[in-house]
Amino acid sequence: MNKFAVFAPLALFLGLSMILFLGLDKDPSILPSALVDKEFPEFDLMALDDEHRQITREELLGDVTLVNVWASWCYACSVEHNMLNKLSDRGVKIVGLNYKDQVEDAMLWLENLGDPFVYSVSDIRGRLGLDLGVYGAPETFLVDAQGIIRYRRVGVIDERVWRNEFRDLYAELLVEAQ
Amino acid sequence: MKRLLLVYTLLFFSIAFGLDDLVEFSDPLLRERYDQLTWELRCPKCQNQNLADSNSPISLDLKDEIHHLLERGLSNQEIKSHLTSRYSDFILYRPQVNKTTSILWGSPILILFIGGWLVFRLSRRSNELKQENLKSEMDKQRLKNLLDSGTIE
Numbered sequence: 001m002n003k004f005a006v007f008a009p010l011a012l013f014l015g016l017s018m019i020l021f022l023g024l025d026k027d028p029s030i031l032p033s034a035l036v037d038k039e040f041p042e043f044d045l046m047a048l049d050d051e052h053r054q055i056t057r058e059e060l061l062g063d064v065t066l067v068n069v070w071a072s073w074c075y076a077c078s079v080e081h082n083m084l085n086k087l088s089d090r091g092v093k094i095v096g097l098n099y100k101d102q103v104e105d106a107m108l109w110l111e112n113l114g115d116p117f118v119y120s121v122s123d124i125r126g127r128l129g130l131d132l133g134v135y136g137a138p139e140t141f142l143v144d145a146q147g148i149i150r151y152r153r154v155g156v157i158d159e160r161v162w163r164n165e166f167r168d169l170y171a172e173l174l175v176e177a178q
Numbered sequence: 179m180k181r182l183l184l185v186y187t188l189l190f191f192s193i194a195f196g197l198d199d200l201v202e203f204s205d206p207l208l209r210e211r212y213d214q215l216t217w218e219l220r221c222p223k224c225q226n227q228n229l230a231d232s233n234s235p236i237s238l239d240l241k242d243e244i245h246h247l248l249e250r251g252l253s254n255q256e257i258k259s260h261l262t263s264r265y266s267d268f269i270l271y272r273p274q275v276n277k278t279t280s281i282l283w284g285s286p287i288l289i290l291f292i293g294g295w296l297v298f299r300l301s302r303r304s305n306e307l308k309q310e311n312l313k314s315e316m317d318k319q320r321l322k323n324l325l326d327s328g329t330i331e
Contacts, residue, residue, distance in 0.1 A: 029224055036268035100235070126239050126254050133264035135222035 019135050033152045034133055040067070041131035042146045048106055048120035051147035055121045060147050064173045066094045066166075067141040069089070069129065072105040074137040080156040081113045092170070096120030097138055099129050101174070142166060145177035201245055208248045215244055215254060219261065220269045228271060240265075 040060055047053040048117040058151060060067070070077040076167055088094055097118035098106045103122060109121075123129055134142065135154075153161065203209045213227065216230040221237045229237045229244075247257045261269060273279045 019230075028225060031268045032266045034263055040265075126235075130243060131264060133266070135265070177285055 011033045021114065024064075027168055028109050030154055031133075033082075035141075035149050036152055038098055039150055040143050040149055041128065043121070043128045043131070045121040045128060048096070048103065048110075050128070051122075055119065057147060060095065060143055062145055062177075063093050064170065064177055066092060067097055067143055069097045069134050069137050069139040069141075070120075070130070071101040071137050072100045072109040073101065074099075075146055076156050077138045078113065080138050080158070081116070083125075083157050083159065083162070084116040085114045093118055095105070097128060097132075098122050099134060100124065100126045142169065144173045145160045202243070203245075204229050204249060211254060212244060215248075215257060216241055218271050219244075219258075222265050230310055274286055 042057050042058060044056050047055055066087070070081075072136050084094055094117050096119070098120045100123065103124075106120070106122070112115075126134075132139075132160060138156060139159055140153045142153075144150050150173060151163060151166065157166070160176070188250075201209075201212065203212065213230070217228055219229045219240070221227045221229055221232040221234060222238075223234050223236045224232050229241055243261070244257060247260060252260070258270065267273060267279075274283060275283050
């Protein structure tokens, strides 16, 4: 009993500090993802560069795709953009989701910074963004050939993030798709 | 006094403005539920604010969505699961009871039990001590009696 009484507070203290210490590493602004391994939501939106072209979920099927949520008002997106250009040069299929933006601003942005997207859909009211649980751009979804979301990244993609979080899974999905 | 009156008037004026939300409902009951839901749900972007308090674009969108869903006749539970399937349990200020939240909900009860057990143990021990004291009191008395009488058997 006596030994217990002496060591219990110490053990409690150590246990608690360990839990709190591990908690320091976590970024509280990153939400747990509710959509990984779920189907990419249905949508019916117009193409950014052609208001007569309707794009639906069907167009994502058949290829492994990165869906990148971007907007011209989003500063972090301009930081990320060069990386997207590089990925597109390497043959990665990237679809843009232009999120709550003005069409003219978005087109100007692509003109100035280059267009890494196969096409961009224009989500002016943020409907698809809401279905995807988007809460800040940029966000990137890795979607497999069956239209299932396999990975989600909130925040900028750079070389390091691509290498650590995307590359292997992307390669795996490519093999899976064949 | 006049100044104080003015201050009070201004205070209540601002509250009246605060209540005057721009959202309109077909049924006053829906407004009540809307207020409750936006009070209970958390803004995904701004961490420690509920939707009702937040003016961030994403909160406005979510409030708009809740408004639509209410008008479409969904229950509170349905609306919550609609939103958590997109934004995860993060947005619930009152987490649901399930496997992952069992520690969260169970720990107060657990701590209560541990506390109760400790109190029980300690009180029993102090009782035992009292008994021992009593015994030694009696021994002392007997010793004193013996010494006083001067005879040792």
